[in-house]
Amino acid sequence: MKQEIKVEGATVPVxxxxxxxxxxxEFDTSMLGPPEPMVNAMAVLKLLDxxxxxxxxxxxxxxxxxxxxVENKYNVNISDYEGKYKIEFTLKG
Structure with missing residues (x-):
């Protein structure tokens, strides 16, 4: 069951x-322009510990x-998702 959480620095629901x-x-920045996707990604990526x-x-x-x-710190997998992109990040190592 998805539950919304508060993430410091994020401007979209997480x-x-x-x-x-x-x-x-998980978060969706598909309706936002720069720099919002990067701002939100950097805030949420801090949760990967x-x-x-x-x-x-x-x-x-x-x-x-x-x-x-972020390529040096995270594994990244990109796939098509309903006409958008789904980007998955996991820690390297």
Whole structure:
């Protein structure tokens, strides 16, 4: 069951739920323009502090600037999602 949580620095609703052994933090920035997607992603990514957590970001395009900024710390998986992009982040290592 999705539950909304308050994340410091986030300007969109963030939801958490359990899925396949992961605690998931999900948010949607597909209706926002720069810099809001990156601002929200950086706020929510702070919640990734263990290998059993992941962040899911829904966005209208691939956030290339964000991906370059975080690629050294996070694994990133991008897939099509209802005409948008679903970006999954997990900790490396």
């Amino acid at each position: 939801y958490t739920y359990e899925e396949n052994g992961y605690t998931v933090f 263990s290998p059993n957590k992941k962040v899911i970001m829904i966005n209208h395009k691939k956030p290339m600037g964000l991906l370059e900024k």
